[in-house]
Amino acid sequence: MAPPDPPLLELRDVTRQLPEGAVLVRDVTLVFRRGEFVAVTGPSGSGKSSLLYLLGLLDRPSAGHVLLEGRDTARLSTNELAALRLQKLGFVFQFHFLLPEFSALDNVEIPIRRLGRLKGAAVRDRAMALLAALGLGDAARKLPEQLSGGMRQRAAIARALANDPALILADEPTGNLDTANAAAVFDIFERLAREEGRTVIVVTHDPDLAKRATRRIHLVDGRIVSDSG
Ligand SMILES: Nc1ncnc2c1ncn2[C@@H]1O[C@H](COP(=O)(O)OP(=O)(O)OP(=O)(O)O)[C@@H](O)[C@H]1O
Numbered sequence: 001m002a003p004p005d006p007p008l009l010e011l012r013d014v015t016r017q018l019p020e021g022a023v024l025v026r027d028v029t030l031v032f033r034r035g036e037f038v039a040v041t042g043p044s045g046s047g048k049s050s051l052l053y054l055l056g057l058l059d060r061p062s063a064g065h066v067l068l069e070g071r072d073t074a075r076l077s078t079n080e081l082a083a084l085r086l087q088k089l090g091f092v093f094q095f096h097f098l099l100p101e102f103s104a105l106d107n108v109e110i111p112i113r114r115l116g117r118l119k120g121a122a123v124r125d126r127a128m129a130l131l132a133a134l135g136l137g138d139a140a141r142k143l144p145e146q147l148s149g150g151m152r153q154r155a156a157i158a159r160a161l162a163n164d165p166a167l168i169l170a171d172e173p174t175g176n177l178d179t180a181n182a183a184a185v186f187d188i189f190e191r192l193a194r195e196e197g198r199t200v201i202v203v204t205h206d207p208d209l210a211k212r213a214t215r216r217i218h219l220v221d222g223r224i225v226s227d228s229g
Helices: 048-055 078-088 104-115 121-133 149-160 179-194
Strands: 009-017 023-032 037-041 063-068 089-092 167-171 199-203 215-220 223-228
Touching: 009 048, 023 048, 023 063, 023 223, 037 048, 037 179, 048 167, 048 199, 078 089, 078 104, 089 149, 104 121, 104 149, 121 149, 149 179, 167 179, 179 199
Parallel strands: 037 199, 037 215, 089 167, 167 199
Antiparallel strands: 009 023, 009 063, 215 223
């Protein structure tokens, strides 16, 4: 019998400590499976962003291990980690970080071209399809400054989905949005997890939005104090 698939992402006894001594994340062990929709909550300064950076292979732990699809990422070089992020992970931040001089369409095309799996018209077709699926079909050729805040954040989500990632990581993605646009972003995340089987991990301050996740992880002082479905 074939062995079961490993979890998508795993943290084993992970600690992140700064050289000057501050401990941002303490001895965290977590397993994430495909299709989970997870909210990470906790007071300001509790280590939520630090945890997300570890999950997103943007920071390396000072102790412990981060495994993606069963593979220990400690052995990978910085370039190998960047390649893995481009292929498997999508990021959404509080600020959209769209390139201001490029259209929404160009912004979504850039990571597709960088990965290099698709060529020519297929790149544009995929980017257009992603934007259209997020209600931005008519706005694809607009610059970020010509879009509303909610539209910009949806364009940022389209860009995060460019290379069909298994994992979406979002850090306060609704922090700059009004209630209706924030709810729309969570509708999208819910769909990405439930219908498309992606794992979505969202840091949020908003308890009402956190309730919509299927699992909630609460941090205090860099430690997990609760983890509930
Ligand atoms: N590179 C760094 N150098 C020094 N201190 C840092 C660094 N990164 C984070 N910290 C500190 O570590 C703690 C955890 O930060 P982190 O940003 O992970 O918390 P957070 O829960 O995301 O906070 P917030 O909700 O305010 O964004 C904070 O006290 C922060 O000031």
